[in-house]
Amino acid sequence: MKKLNLFDYIVILTVVAIIAVIGIKIASNGPMPLTTQSTKSYQSALVSIRVESIRKVSTESFHIGDTVLSTETNGIVGTIEKLEVLPFMDKIEKLDGKVVLAEVPERYVLIITVKSSLLERETGYFAEGITEIKANSDFRIYTKHVATTGKVKEIIFE
């Protein structure tokens, strides 16, 4: 066999790089916490999520004690501590130009308070170190029985 030339070395390096990428992909299957719990401290917090224009049957599918997960990360957000159901009000601009709020039939607002363990980093707060929680951001969540989309209303640290 002839001596190795520059092209052979390029091929060898490329193959090693591909093996390294595949190895890293296998090793990192599943959600990866941004850091380990042993090196950073978690804080207990209450995260309020406001879901608007939801049907009654959906409000009845959430229960105190249910585990809430994020649809994006499939990571646990926390446990439901409190549920509050309110009528859903929406804007109407009347013929006289006035804007009023009126109740929408058969639609409700659900405020879900979730007890969560949040990791504080420079860029934000992360539930269980995985799911970023930001006030006023849209948030797709689910439990075993129901899925919906809401908005994070507030984060209160205990």
Next chain:
Amino acid sequence: MKIINSKGQLFEKVSIIDVLIILILLAALVFAVSLFSKEDSLSTGSQQTITYQYETLSVPESFVSQLIIDTPVFNSSKNYGVGILKDFSVKPYELVTKNLENGTFTKEVVPEQFTVTMTVEAVVTVDQYHVWANQESIKVGTVFPIKGKGFASNGVIINVQGVQ
């Protein structure tokens, strides 16, 4: 004996290029196996028979006439089965409209349009946080397109019964 000699042979026996190609093929095989074993996790968990109600809005009479009890229904974009149609109910479709004079919302019946609620029975796999009918997540609020032999529509799951 050098590990890699000047001829590119490992321990003077096998070409290093051949060894690296074999290694990358093995790594690709392991990766493919890990992918397939992840999909198999859908089949873990207990099997149960449940029923759920699926609601579709604003459909015409021709849709209703195609509904046949005890026939299979499918996710119409992904073509997997989501259960058997066991019952259905039909009511006039009502649209929420704005009364600009009073500043209120009212529900008005839309002529020739209907709301259909289908009761579907499905054998599901239940794990800690999910109920799967095939690859469809069965939860109140799940939206997916449905089809049967002669009908198709978009809708949402509005109720689930029988999950343990």
